[in-house]
Amino acid sequence: QLQLVESGGGLVQAGGSLRLSCAASGRTWPTYVWGWFRQAPGKEREFVAVISRSSGRISYGDSVKGRFTISRDNAKSTVYLQMNSLQPEDTAVYYCAARVGTAASTAAADYSNWGQGTQVTVSS
Numbered sequence: 001q002l003q004l005v006e007s008g009g010g011l012v013q014a015g016g017s018l019r020l021s022c023a024a025s026g027r028t029w030p031t032y033v034w035g036w037f038r039q040a041p042g043k044e045r046e047f048v049a050v051i052s053r054s055s056g057r058i059s060y061g062d063s064v065k066g067r068f069t070i071s072r073d074n075a076k077s078t079v080y081l082q083m084n085s086l087q088p089e090d091t092a093v094y095y096c097a098a099r100v101g102t103a104a105s106t107a108a109a110d111y112s113n114w115g116q117g118t119q120v121t122v123s124s
Contacts, residue, residue: 001026001027002024002025002027002098002113003024003026004023004097004098004114004115005022005115006115006116006118007022007023012121012122013122013123014087014088014122015086016086016122017083017086018083020036020081020118021080022036022078022080023076024078024098031100032053032100032113033051033053033098033105034070034072034097034098035048035051035106036070036096037094037096037108038090038092038120039095039117040091040092043092045108046061047061047107047108048061048094049064049068049069049070049081050070050104051070052104055071055072059104061106063089067083067086068082068083068084069084070082079096083120088124089122093118093119093120094117094118095116096115098113099113
């Protein structure tokens, strides 16, 4: 069983930055593909970013390209999401997720392991 715990959310003004962390414990860490998703009230869960096992493949959702950066530290079993130039439309609960395999999927349905989520609120 893989456990994921997100941290780093909070309240920030528009234009500010936050760094989210997702710490993993349990089963072997390096075998997973990691993704970040977000869900705003009344909206569907949205793909934010994904990083492959070797960090060789990284993809971002169109709405965050150029502003967010995903990275992983295998030694610390942690994946990060650096968020810059935050805007009110970035307000959501952010979730990290993991899947076994090599495909850097952008579909939430492909991920079987999820964290509890961390709230990010951006004020205008």
